[in-house]
Amino acid sequence: MRKITYICLSLIFMSSAIFAQDQEKTERITGHENTNKFKQLYDEFSTPNMYRAASGAPGSAYYQQQADYKMDIILDDKNAKLTGFETITYTNNSPDELKYLWIQLEQNKRAKDSKSPLIEASGVAPVFQPSEFANQYLKESLERGFNIQEVKDTNGKSLPHMINRTMMRVELPKILKSGEKFSFSIKWWYNINDHVAEDGRSGYEFFPKDGNRAYVIAQFFPRMAVYSDVEGWQNSQFWGRDEFALPFGDYEVNITVPADHILDGTGVLTNRKEVYSKTMMQRYEQAKKSYNEPVIIVTQAEAEAAESSFSNETKTWKLKAKNVRDFGFATSRKFILDMMSVKIGGKDVMAISLYPKEGNPLWEEWSTKAVASTLESYSRMTFDYPYHKAISVHAKQQGMEYPMICWNYGRPKEDGTYSDRVKYGMMGVIIHEIGHNFFPMIVNSDERQWAWMDEGLNTFVQYVAEQDFGKKYPEALSPQDEHFPSDRGPASMIVPYMGGNQDFIAPIMTKGLNTYQFGNNAYGKPATALNILRETVMGHELFDYAFKEYARRWMFKHPTPEDFFRTMEDASAVDLDWFWRGWFYTTDWVDIGLKEVKKYYVSSEPNAFVKNLMEERGVSKSQLRPLVYMVEEGSEEYTEDLKNGTLLENSTPLKTYIMDNFTPEERQNIKAPKYFYNITFEKPGGLVMPIIVEYTYADGTSKTETYPAQIWRLNDNEVSKAISSEKEIISITIDPKQETADVDTSNNSWPKQVQESDFNQFKENIKG
Numbered sequence: 001m002r003k004i005t006y007i008c009l010s011l012i013f014m015s016s017a018i019f020a021q022d023q024e025k026t027e028r029i030t031g032h033e034n035t036n037k038f039k040q041l042y043d044e045f046s047t048p049n050m051y052r053a054a055s056g057a058p059g060s061a062y063y064q065q066q067a068d069y070k071m072d073i074i075l076d077d078k079n080a081k082l083t084g085f086e087t088i089t090y091t092n093n094s095p096d097e098l099k100y101l102w103i104q105l106e107q108n109k110r111a112k113d114s115k116s117p118l119i120e121a122s123g124v125a126p127v128f129q130p131s132e133f134a135n136q137y138l139k140e141s142l143e144r145g146f147n148i149q150e151v152k153d154t155n156g157k158s159l160p161h162m163i164n165r166t167m168m169r170v171e172l173p174k175i176l177k178s179g180e181k182f183s184f185s186i187k188w189w190y191n192i193n194d195h196v197a198e199d200g201r202s203g204y205e206f207f208p209k210d211g212n213r214a215y216v217i218a219q220f221f222p223r224m225a226v227y228s229d230v231e232g233w234q235n236s237q238f239w240g241r242d243e244f245a246l247p248f249g250d251y252e253v254n255i256t257v258p259a260d261h262i263l264d265g266t267g268v269l270t271n272r273k274e275v276y277s278k279t280m281m282q283r284y285e286q287a288k289k290s291y292n293e294p295v296i297i298v299t300q301a302e303a304e305a306a307e308s309s310f311s312n313e314t315k316t317w318k319l320k321a322k323n324v325r326d327f328g329f330a331t332s333r334k335f336i337l338d339m340m341s342v343k344i345g346g347k348d349v350m351a352i353s354l355y356p357k358e359g360n361p362l363w364e365e366w367s368t369k370a371v372a373s374t375l376e377s378y379s380r381m382t383f384d385y386p387y388h389k390a391i392s393v394h395a396k397q398q399g400m401e402y403p404m405i406c407w408n409y410g411r412p413k414e415d416g417t418y419s420d421r422v423k424y425g426m427m428g429v430i431i432h433e434i435g436h437n438f439f440p441m442i443v444n445s446d447e448r449q450w451a452w453m454d455e456g457l458n459t460f461v462q463y464v465a466e467q468d469f470g471k472k473y474p475e476a477l478s479p480q481d482e483h484f485p486s487d488r489g490p491a492s493m494i495v496p497y498m499g500g501n502q503d504f505i506a507p508i509m510t511k512g513l514n515t516y517q518f519g520n521n522a523y524g525k526p527a528t529a530l531n532i533l534r535e536t537v538m539g540h541e542l543f544d545y546a547f548k549e550y551a552r553r554w555m556f557k558h559p560t561p562e563d564f565f566r567t568m569e570d571a572s573a574v575d576l577d578w579f580w581r582g583w584f585y586t587t588d589w590v591d592i593g594l595k596e597v598k599k600y601y602v603s604s605e606p607n608a609f610v611k612n613l614m615e616e617r618g619v620s621k622s623q624l625r626p627l628v629y630m631v632e633e634g635s636e637e638y639t640e641d642l643k644n645g646t647l648l649e650n651s652t653p654l655k656t657y658i659m660d661n662f663t664p665e666e667r668q669n670i671k672a673p674k675y676f677y678n679i680t681f682e683k684p685g686g687l688v689m690p691i692i693v694e695y696t697y698a699d700g701t702s703k704t705e706t707y708p709a710q711i712w713r714l715n716d717n718e719v720s721k722a723i724s725s726e727k728e729i730i731s732i733t734i735d736p737k738q739e740t741a742d743v744d745t746s747n748n749s750w751p752k753q754v755q756e757s758d759f760n761q762f763k764e765n766i767k768g
Contacts, residue, residue: 037688038713041577044585045562051229056566057553064558066091067224067249075257075331080204080213083189084221087154091181094227098176102225102235103168104246107190109238110200111145142191142198146222149187159184166238168222186222201400202407207334207356210307214332214356216395216407223326224249226446228558236448242512243447243454246325248556253320257331259313260306262298264337264354264391265329266403267321275315280337287339288348294368298337300357306333321403323556325444328402330354330393338364342372345384349375355394362412362426366476367392370427373472374434377465381544382438382551390437392430399429401436408433420478424485427476431469432462443554450561451512452584456526457564463489463531491741494520494528498589499743508584509561528741529583536690536739537709538574546571578709582687590740591685593747594732595718599633600676601642602651607631626653630676647672673724679732682718685743691719694736697727704736 048054050061071086092098128136151161151170160171176182192215195203202218226234226245234245257263263275273281280297287295310333321327334356341348351371355363371392375385387404395407410426412418435458439445445453463486470477470484477484487493497505497520504516508526515521534543549571550564565580582588606614606621607629614620628651631637641650648655658667681691691707711719723729734748742748 036713037582037716038578038710039581041565041581044581045565052560052563054566055570056550056563056568057570058557061095062557063093063095063229065093065224065227065247067247069221069249069251069253069327071221071251071253073220073253073255075215075217075255077213077258077261080192081189082192082217082220085185085187086221087183087185088224089181089183090176090224092176092178094229095178097178098172098227100172101170101182102233103170103186104223104225104238104244105146105163105166105168106219106238106244108145108163108166109240110193110198112141112143142193144191144193147189148222149189150185152185154183154185167225167235188222192217195398196396202328205396207358210334212307212332212334214330214334214395216328216330216393216398216400218326218328218400218402221327226558230558230560231446231449234446234448238448239513241518242449242451244326245446245448246444248323248325248444251319251321251324251327253327254316254318255329255331256314256316258311258333259315260309260311260333261315261331262303262333262335262337262354263317263329263331264352265319265405266324266327267319268388269317270320271318275317284339287350288341290340291342292340294338294340294351294353294364296336296338296364298335300336300360300364303334303336304357309333324403325441326402328405330391330405330407332356336360336364338368340368340372342375344375344379349385349387350389351375352389352391353394354391358411359394360412361416362410362418362423363394366423366427367394367408367430369473370430370469371434373469374431374465377468378435378438378461381461381464382443382548383555385437386442387437390434392434399433401433401441403437403441406433406436427469427484428462428466428487431465432458435462435465438551442556443551444556444558446558446560449511451518451522452508452526453559453561453564455522456508457530459488459523459527460530463527488524488527489531490738491528491532492738494524494741495743497524498741502587505587507587525583529579532740533576533579536692536706537579538572542572542574578688586686588686589743590687590689591683591742591744591747592689592691592734592740593682593684593744594679594734594750595682596680597732597750598678600630600678601633601638601674602647602654602676603629603631603637603642604650604652605629605631605637607637608635626656628654647674671726673726675725675728677723677725677729678720679723680718680720681734682747683712683716684747688712688716689740692735692737692739694733695723695725695729696731696733697725698730699727701727
């Protein structure tokens with residue numbers, strides 16, 4: 001009896017030793033610095049306070065400043081020059097006293113003394129096109145950038161100001177206390193850039209065949225910088241890549257352009273009857289009642305007729321907007337205009353497109369429908385679109401967004417034909433840029449600091465909206481496509497980037513200006529991360545509720561990354577610190593593989609493990625109490641009888657126990673697994689992810705099991721699972737649908753499939 005007890009205790013001690021080894025591995029992984037992948041993000045996050053709550057919601061004392069604008073703008077079409085006069089009323093809602101104000105002057109990025117070109121490394125190319133050589137080395141720099149003519153208070157007294165590249169500091173005549181307002185005016189002008197030849201987020205395109213320009217105008221006025229509880233003044237310079245951080249406010253903008261131009265922009269057009277013809281007004285009234293097909297307000301024939309007029313008269317278009325963070329407009333005599341209405345939350349919103357004849361027939365067919373469908377999809381995923389219109393403007397090589405208006409590329413050939421690439425590119429960019437109305441025009445993140453908060457979140461919802469668009473308009477798809485061919489979102493699409501050279505990859509949580517591969521970093525990887533979070537980690541119900549909660553909490557406010565991360569957890573009861581840390585704070589990649597698969601059968605005879613223990617302790621078989629032994633297939637103890645026998649036939653002790661302890665009714669319902677497997681998973685990649693496993697059985701059926709990411713919490717290198725099955729498993733595949741962005745699939749199968757992985761192929765291509 002003592003020896004039997006000793007054998008049992010030895011088994012217990014053996015199990016304890018194995019557990020201790022696991023603990024030791026964990027300690028080696030975590031070390032003194034506690035680098036465990038499941039460590040909470042307390043060190044990375046700011047301490048919650050009265051401005052930003054621990055839940056991720058705005059705090060009880062949350063505030064934001066307001067900047068209201070009244071502007072008179074004149075567009076000189078002959079000289080491509082813009083002149084403006086604005087009055088800004090700034091409200092200090094912060095608890096702080098302000099000595100000065102910071103104004104953004106992004107047009108100065110183009111000034112002759114701009115430092116932006118100097119921060120880009122360059123070298124002499126071995127070969128040039130003559131035009132490239134002339135533009136780079138022979139052309140004189142153009143006169144660009146803001147010309148600030150005056151900065152005055154409401155009494156006409158000049159205010160001291162200093163310009164530092166793309167920022168202007170205006171000294172206040174007295175301290176601006178909490179709750180106080182200050183009004184002042186700025187007069188300026190600048191020469192508008194050719195955004196096709198000179199690049200830029202706004203400007204004009206010149207059409208040499210008819211001598212016209214089409215203008216898409218933004219960053220055209222000195223704009224208030226953000227002052228917040230997080231940054232103080234966000235006066236980070238504009239180098240060209242990182243976009244904008246702006247306060248909300250109300251706008252009254254009067255824009256004077258040639259009388260034959262068609263114009264639209266941010267806000268309500270308050271003098272439509274003055275600037276529209278009677279025919280345009282009649283068509284506009286029809287468009288307000290059209291929910292399926294756009295109504296042409298200005299036809300192609302009318303736009304072509306206007307191209308040759310070049311009126312010397314002018315019209316002033318008056319626009320008012322409430323609670324927007326920016327203002328943009330587009331104008332040209334070349335513009336065709338169409339509209340249709342879309343129901344959003346019980347109210348009508350106008351979906352609008354402006355485009356020259358060069359955009360047809362593609363734009364007339366699909367632009368406005370893409371706008372309407374996007375508003376529906378984004379409203380479902382976030383909140384009902386609050387503005388009264390959304391405008392898509394055709395502009396060559398452009399993809400840029402502003403409140404209620406955006407510019408988008410996608411131009412057919414001169415004969416009107418276009419490829420699938422052009423078609424899908426146009427549809428995708430419209431969906432993306434219209435989507436930016438939600439992120440960051442309403443959920444107003446700091447683009448200058450965190451590019452992924454607008455681009456990544458927007459690209460994620462863009463993927464959802466593109467799939468919706470393909471379902472709503474299957475006729476828009478090419479015959480070979482069953483769904484919209486999105487180029488970002490699905491996990492497999494980010495594999496080449498995440499499995500690439502680590503010397504040229506930066507964490508998502510990096511200022512956009514300082515990242516490698518900006519598109520992958522700010523758009524692709526965060527969009528993929530959220531798609532995986534929705535499809536694989538959380539599921540649609542939990543994710544969609546939390547994502548919508550974030551969007552609604554931070555409508556017309558200034559969220560930070562922490563506010564997003566905290567809200568997603570707060571609204572779902574899912575601990576995601578491990579996910580944020582891996583995907584957003586590191587450049588780790590996913591690589592989960594099958595290290596080993598062992599098959600076992602139940603036996604009445606001692607296995608090698610027990611035999612060795614008996615030999616060490618000098619114990620005979622007769623001294624052992626009845627036990628159930630697991631015999632590995634292929635071992636010395638394995639026999640074909642074990643494989644062919646049933647569970648209870650193979651183990652007399654187990655059969656005796658069942659007969660003695662189960663009722664006849666219970667025995668009828670008892671499970672009878674015949675096969676037992678010990679499956680060891682390994683994780684060569686550093687990124688923690690769930691293990692998605694497909695088990696295929698001998699009868700042709702299969703089953704997919706997802707082991708939560710927490711399975712790695714005590715051992716970051718490898719974990720094992722014991723599987724019992726009534727059916728024989730003939731193959732095992734990890735991540736069969738490519739849901740986790742696994743960079744090396746060569747270790748994902750059992751039996752091992754002899755194939756070169758996409759990861760290795762990618763590496764070889766890099767070498768080549």
